[in-house]
Structures are given as C-alpha cells and as structure tokens.
Amino acid sequence: MDTKTTSKTLQHFIGGSWVDAEGGATFEVLNPLDDSLYCHAANGTGNDMRKGIAAAKNAFPTYKETLPKERERWLLRVAEIMEERRDELVDCLIDEIGSPFQKAMFEFDKGLTMIRAAAGLCRNVRGETIPSDAPGKFSMSIREPLGVVAVITPFNVPLIKTTRLVANALAVGNTVVHLPSEMAPHLTVLFAEIVAEAGFPPGSYNVVTGFGHEIGDDLTSHTDVDFVTFTGSTVIGQHINEICAKNKTPNTLELGGKSPTVILADADLDEVVPLAARSIYMFAGQACIGSSRYYVERPLYQEFVKRFSMVASKIGMGDLRDPKTVIAPIISDRQRNRVREHIADAVAKGAKVVAGGEWEGNRCQATLLTDVTEEMTVCKAETFGPVSSIYPIDSYEEGLEKANDTEYGLSSAIFTKDIDKAFHFARNIGAGMCHINGPTIHDEAHVPFGGNGESGVGREGTDADMEAMTELKWVTVQL
Numbered sequence: 001m002d003t004k005t006t007s008k009t010l011q012h013f014i015g016g017s018w019v020d021a022e023g024g025a026t027f028e029v030l031n032p033l034d035d036s037l038y039c040h041a042a043n044g045t046g047n048d049m050r051k052g053i054a055a056a057k058n059a060f061p062t063y064k065e066t067l068p069k070e071r072e073r074w075l076l077r078v079a080e081i082m083e084e085r086r087d088e089l090v091d092c093l094i095d096e097i098g099s100p101f102q103k104a105m106f107e108f109d110k111g112l113t114m115i116r117a118a119a120g121l122c123r124n125v126r127g128e129t130i131p132s133d134a135p136g137k138f139s140m141s142i143r144e145p146l147g148v149v150a151v152i153t154p155f156n157v158p159l160i161k162t163t164r165l166v167a168n169a170l171a172v173g174n175t176v177v178h179l180p181s182e183m184a185p186h187l188t189v190l191f192a193e194i195v196a197e198a199g200f201p202p203g204s205y206n207v208v209t210g211f212g213h214e215i216g217d218d219l220t221s222h223t224d225v226d227f228v229t230f231t232g233s234t235v236i237g238q239h240i241n242e243i244c245a246k247n248k249t250p251n252t253l254e255l256g257g258k259s260p261t262v263i264l265a266d267a268d269l270d271e272v273v274p275l276a277a278r279s280i281y282m283f284a285g286q287a288c289i290g291s292s293r294y295y296v297e298r299p300l301y302q303e304f305v306k307r308f309s310m311v312a313s314k315i316g317m318g319d320l321r322d323p324k325t326v327i328a329p330i331i332s333d334r335q336r337n338r339v340r341e342h343i344a345d346a347v348a349k350g351a352k353v354v355a356g357g358e359w360e361g362n363r364c365q366a367t368l369l370t371d372v373t374e375e376m377t378v379c380k381a382e383t384f385g386p387v388s389s390i391y392p393i394d395s396y397e398e399g400l401e402k403a404n405d406t407e408y409g410l411s412s413a414i415f416t417k418d419i420d421k422a423f424h425f426a427r428n429i430g431a432g433m434c435h436i437n438g439p440t441i442h443d444e445a446h447v448p449f450g451g452n453g454e455s456g457v458g459r460e461g462t463d464a465d466m467e468a469m470t471e472l473k474w475v476t477v478q479l
Helices: 046-063 070-086 086-098 101-121 157-170 185-198 211-220 236-247 269-285 298-313 333-348 396-403 419-428 461-466
Strands: 013-014 017-019 026-031 036-042 128-130 137-145 147-150 173-180 205-207 226-232 250-254 259-263 291-297 352-355 367-370 389-395 412-415 470-479
Touching: 013 046, 013 070, 013 185, 017 352, 026 086, 036 086, 046 147, 046 205, 046 211, 046 291, 070 086, 070 101, 070 157, 070 185, 086 101, 086 157, 086 185, 101 157, 101 461, 137 226, 147 157, 147 211, 157 173, 157 185, 157 226, 157 461, 185 205, 205 236, 211 226, 211 367, 226 236, 250 412, 250 461, 259 269, 259 396, 269 291, 269 298, 269 389, 269 412, 291 298, 291 461, 298 352, 298 367, 333 367, 333 461, 389 396, 396 419, 412 419
Parallel strands: 147 173, 147 226, 173 205, 226 250, 259 291, 259 412, 291 389, 367 389
Antiparallel strands: 013 017, 013 205, 026 036, 128 137, 137 470, 352 367
C-alpha cells in the first residue's frame, strides 16, 4: 500500500510567515489506516492564537479596501495552483485522514468549485437604494465586511470546508484565523502555502494548528474576533454558541445529523439502492449528512433489505488508492469505540445485523441493522460510522412522523413517484435540506447548506456567507 508521510514539522502561518509554536511544541498526526506516524505539527498555545488574531486584525483595515478584481484574481490563482498541486492534495487526503481515492478526488473537485464560486462572490457584495419619507434625502444600504473571521474546520471534509469558508470570508473583505482539526493540519498547511503563493496579503489568512479543546476558546472568545464559523460535533457547537452569545459574536454552526431517508412503495429499487448506499457509506459514514435511518414502506421492505444487504456486503475495502475502494478507516480510537459500542448495544438489545458488523483493522464493514428499537443508542444518536438502520413503515404519514422524530435536522431524502407526497415531505420535514429522489449526501458551492435544531445555526454557501460575514450600514445623503 503506497502510503506517504511528510517528514517536515508543520508550522503555524501567521502574518505571512511560517513560525513554530511557542516553545517549539509539536504533536503527532497519525495515518488512520494503521495509526502510523504521518507527520508532526505545531502544537499551538493561547499566545500563538492571540498572535494569529492580532495579525488578522492588523491586516483588516488594508485588506478590506482591496478591490474586487484583486480578490477575484487571487482566488482564481488559488484554484490554478490547486490544480497544479492536485496530486499532493489528494495524497494528503488519503494518508492524513484516510480518504479512499474516489472520495479524495470528489473532495478535490468540490474544493475547486468552492474557490471559483467565491471568486464570483467578490463582485456581489452590494446593498440597495431605499425610499425615504424625508424630502430630498437619498437613502441607501451598503454592505461592509465584519473584520476578523474565525474558521474552525473538521477532519472529514477538510478541503471542502476550508475552501468554502475561508474563500467566502476572504472574498467579501474579511481576514481569517483558521483552526483546523488536529487530525487534518497538513491539508490546511498545504492550503495556506497555496494562498500565500497566490498573492494574498500577509495577515489576511492565518493558520494556527493545535488541539481545539486547548486553544479553541482562545479563538472563539477573543473580543477581536467578529464572526465564528464552526463545523463539528453538536456538543462543541453548543459550547461555542454559548461563548459567542456572551460576546454577541455572530456565528454559523454546522453540527451533527441523524438524516432520514423515506422510501415509498412506488419507488424504483434499481435506482434507490445504489443511492442509498452512497448516502451512508461514502467515507465510511463519517459525514454529518450521511443517511443513518431508512424508513421503507412494507411492500418494498423485505426486498430493500435483501438488495441493500447484498450491496453492503460487496462494498470495497481494499487499498485506499484503488478507485474501487469505498470504505475508509474510522479516524481515531475514540470514534472507533463509539461505532463498536453502538453496534454492540443494538445487538445486545435485540437488533439484527443483516450486513457487516465486523472490523478489518481500523475499518468497520458496511453495516446494516434491522429490528432497531428506541431504547437502542443507535436509534437516536449519531454514530458517525458506516452503520445504518432500516425500519418498516405502513404509510407515507408514518414515514414523515418518524423522520421528524429526532433532535437533529440536517439533511433528508424521500424516494417516490408521487409528486404531491414528495413536495409535502419537503415542506414538512424538519431538516434544513431535503432531496427528492436523491441521496442525503449532496452539496454545492452556492446553496444554503445547513440544518435546524441540534444540527446547527445558520447556513453556509456563497450567498448565505455573504450575508452572514458582512453587515448592512444605512447611509443617507440630504440633497
């Protein structure tokens, strides 16, 4: 297996310079496939984070005055350099976080789209003229960047989240301090190299690597941070939301999910089953929008279980660089234990494993459960692994009710030929996103991506980020 490591010790990128952590401290980053050493990274401290924030704050007065054509050119240059360094970025996605080749290429291509969409955003930061009751008064609104944006990204799709959130913040005139997951620092360092080469001014983009539980609060609670965007667990998201509330810092949070898929009796299983598999097994279920609940009308239930089980049993678990491989390693011991516990708890309480359930090294087989009941942890909690449950339903109405029986509200899907039921579902599902006759895993650069309830606050995407990361100012001129 052609795994690669990076021998260099990763540094912070602050104020346009590469710097060591305070005291030269580093931490190990492991390849999740076999827990071998992948690289060392700077182990940031609170002082390191404050230096990053200071650099962003100092750069902001000048950076916000850059012209749209300048930011547009820099972002398009980022996309060009990414294409030149594609193999390096894909290798990093494979070896640092365990992405199978197909998923790594999917993420790379999506990242390019995010950058190019952000370049178009540079010319779309606009206000409007407003009628006034005062005679001779010209009234208008203008949009201005907020200032310093804190970006905290996860391990599972680090390139997608970095390109979207960092690029959109920079496109509208903000400066950025970026804290990546401690499990994916190299990917972010590579992106910082690209941003620097593309010509972005020093201090406009800063990266501090380290552990979120140690230095995350130093970032999110700092009074010089004007906006926070976080992707990760619901528990950490709630903590960040409370911190931001104290400082009245606006934020967007993209958190966990327990996304449902409803399959009605008129659905075509030839089309549904491959999409159902994509919805949960891409990157071994380590996706917040993965579908971990399938509600199938009884006329199709047994056949769906049979076909889905057959597909799950044949999903590739080979070399991560083999395009046929689908199942990725689970990222860490803590998360592996969570997946094991969810499966064991379900089986102990009467659930039936109809596919998978076993492990090959750090990879869990594609797993399907039936006979899952509400007292089982897997029924309501997010597993974040290649594990999904299948439930029979007697009607569309029951499917909608059960799909909404969750504290989460991220993605959802329904498969049916009945347009009335499809749109009724879309209007009444409590999720922030709904896909009719498509998988729950779907994303595009310009859509309002995000969820409700415990799945988050606000939306991401070019238009949504433009509104969230800028503020309106009312201006009048008495003529």
